[in-house]
Amino acid sequence: MERPRYKIQLTTFDYVIEILSVIVVVCSVVFTLIFFFNAPDIVPVHYDLSGKVDAFGSKNTYLTLPIASLFVYVGVTILAHYPHIFNYPTTVTAENAFSLYKTALRILRIVKLLICLMFLSIIICQLIII
Numbered sequence: 001m002e003r004p005r006y007k008i009q010l011t012t013f014d015y016v017i018e019i020l021s022v023i024v025v026v027c028s029v030v031f032t033l034i035f036f037f038n039a040p041d042i043v044p045v046h047y048d049l050s051g052k053v054d055a056f057g058s059k060n061t062y063l064t065l066p067i068a069s070l071f072v073y074v075g076v077t078i079l080a081h082y083p084h085i086f087n088y089p090t091t092v093t094a095e096n097a098f099s100l101y102k103t104a105l106r107i108l109r110i111v112k113l114l115i116c117l118m119f120l121s122i123i124i125c126q127l128i129i130i
């Protein structure tokens with residue numbers, strides 16, 4: 001059985017979450033780029049349990065987190081256009097589809113924001129440590 005497809009309109013809360021997500025991703029990129037151009041060519045990339053540096057690498061490794069954050073943002077944003085393909089804990093019918101899609105998209109947006117915030121917090125911790 002084909003699931004119904006609906007275009008879910010964003011609420012004010014949804015717009016706020018989307019805007020916050022964009023701000024967080026942009027901050028991740030900007031903070032990294034500002035730090036990247038001032039960082040030495042060889043930087044610590046791993047610490048042991050006592051907090052001592054036990055591995056060094058290229059400063060290019062600092063670019064992985066903002067790139068990952070950008071991929072998560074873009075990927076989840078694209079995924080949000082297809083709520084009818086999600087796995088739901090109940091049978092999707094014409095009567096409950098709109099509600100299920102709306103709830104799933106809200107959760108997806110919040111999770112996207114939280115993941116991007118996690119990447120930003122790791123980037124900030126890197127800046128503080130170095």
